[in-house]
Amino acid sequence: MEDPQTDAWFTGVVREHSRALVRYFARRAPRQDADDLAADVLVTAWRRRTDVPREAVLPWLYATAGYTLANYRRKRTDLPVEEVPERPSAARVGTDPELSAIFDAEVRGALEAVSERDRQILLLHAWEGLDGAEIAAVLGISRSGADAALSRARKRLREAWGDRLRL
Structure with a gap:
C-alpha cells in the first residue's frame, strides 16, 4: 500500500542527498561504480525507511554507504591509494x-x-x-x-x- 507521506519523504531524501552519496563513492571507488553504489544505499534507505532517523538522514546514509563500500570492496579488488593516477581525466x-x-x-x-x-x-x-x-x-x-x-x-x-x- 502506498503512503503519500513516505513517498514524499523518500523523494526528498533522493533529491537532497543523492549527489552527496555519488560524490562520496566517487572519492572512494571507481567513478563508474559511484552511481550504482549510491543507488544501493538509497534502496537500503527505502527498505529500512522506518529505521532512518528523520533528524539525521545524511549521517545515516553515510553510515550505510560505509557498509555498502565495505561490501563492494570485499567483492572487488580495491585500488590502493598509491595507485591513484597522478593526472586524472x-x-x-x-x-x-x-x-x-x-x-x-x-x-x-x-x-x-x-x-x-x-x-x-x-x-x-x-x-x-x-x-x-x-x-x-x-x-x-x-x-x-x-x-x-x-x-x-x-x-x-x-x-x-x-x-x-x-x-
Whole structure:
C-alpha cells in the first residue's frame, strides 16, 4: 500500500542527498561504480525507511554507504591509494576541487600515512562536510568521542604531512 507521506519523504531524501552519496563513492571507488553504489544505499534507505532517523538522514546514509563500500570492496579488488593516477581525466574530476585534491601526491601520501579510521574520519569531515555530531552518528560513537577522534586524526595528518615535506 502506498503512503503519500513516505513517498514524499523518500523523494526528498533522493533529491537532497543523492549527489552527496555519488560524490562520496566517487572519492572512494571507481567513478563508474559511484552511481550504482549510491543507488544501493538509497534502496537500503527505502527498505529500512522506518529505521532512518528523520533528524539525521545524511549521517545515516553515510553510515550505510560505509557498509555498502565495505561490501563492494570485499567483492572487488580495491585500488590502493598509491595507485591513484597522478593526472586524472577531466571527465573524472570535472570542476570539483575536492575530487581534484585527491590526485595531489602530497595529499595522497599524507592520507596514506594515517590509519584507515583516521582517514575515514578526516574524509567524512573534509569531503562530506560533516560536523562532530554527524560524524558521531556515522561511526556510532558519542559526540565527544567523535570530536576527540577528529582532533587526533587531524594531528596525525599534520604530522604525516610534515614528515613528507621534510623528506
